[in-house]
Amino acid sequence: MSLSIQFLTMIxxxxxxxxxxxxxxxxxxxxxxxxxxVFITYFLEISFWLTQTAIILYVLFRVNAGEIRVYVILACLLGFSIYQVLAKSTYKRLLEWMIRITAAVYRFFSNLLHTLIISPISWTVRTLFRLIFWMFTLITTIILFILKIALTPFVWIGKGIYQLIPDGFKKNLHKLAGFYSTMKNICYKGYKKLEKLLFKRG
Structure with missing residues (x-):
């Protein structure tokens, strides 16, 4: 290896x-x-050092065809020491400044994306669901009102028939009515939760 290549290798x-x-x-x-x-920390640590080793070996290969000698390692340690003594504090301040700038840019575009795209879409979807829910509630109310009017005569007839039913059979009907009441309460609570979710503020 010529003297010029050795000098270039050291630099x-x-x-x-x-x-x-x-x-x-x-x-x-x-x-x-x-x-x-922990897993990500170990994975990135190993990947980092393998990558840096590969980069330095590639640079060395481009300079002197990959010959590794003692002065090559010493030169690399010298460069690392120069950074530690002369440039570390300055670079740390510069790095913190770049991180703050990057974070500020990220927050700006994140807020912009949320304001211009996510919020309008969310508002549109929520409004659409509210409209559908309101229409469903209105139609259900109308249907129940019509059914109540239509079934009123049958209810009167049923009450009359109920008075003629034996007491033993009435107990079974009471159990069935209790089950129906429980299911009705569960459905009503679910309905109220859905209504609260769709019509909550913000």
């Missing part, structure tokens, strides 16, 4: 070490967002 490895310091600092800062998820 490249110093820069690679400096780069490694930057990406390692960035990765450590972003680890905060998934540190409570």
């Amino acid at each position: 490249t490895m110093v820069l690679s070490g400096f780069y490694l310091g930057i990406v390692q600092e960035t990765f450590r800062r972003l680890t905060y967002y998934w540190k409570r998820r």
Whole structure:
């Protein structure tokens, strides 16, 4: 390997070490967002170091065909040390600034999306369901009113027949009426919950 290639290799490895310091600092800062998820933490940790190793080896391959010598490792450590001593504090401030800017942009577009798309669609769907529910309630009320008028004579006849039924058979009818009342209450509670859900504010 010629002297010029060795010199280029050293410069490249110093820069690679400096780069490694930057990406390692960035990765450590972003680890905060998934540190409570153990599997994801281990997976990303392993993936990060494998990726960085592959990148540095590829750079080395492009410079000197992949020859690894002691001074190559020392040069990489030198670049990493230069970052730690001279650029770490500055880059950390820059990184925090970039994270704040990114978060602000994300919140802006998220709020914009919610205001222009999600909220109108949600309001339209809720209004449509309210209209359907109101129409269903109105039609049901009308039908029940008509049935009440139409069945009134039969109710009077039924009351007259009921007085003629033996007491033993009446007890079975009372049990059936109790079951009917229970099912009616369950349906009524479900109806009220659905009504509250559809007509709640906001």
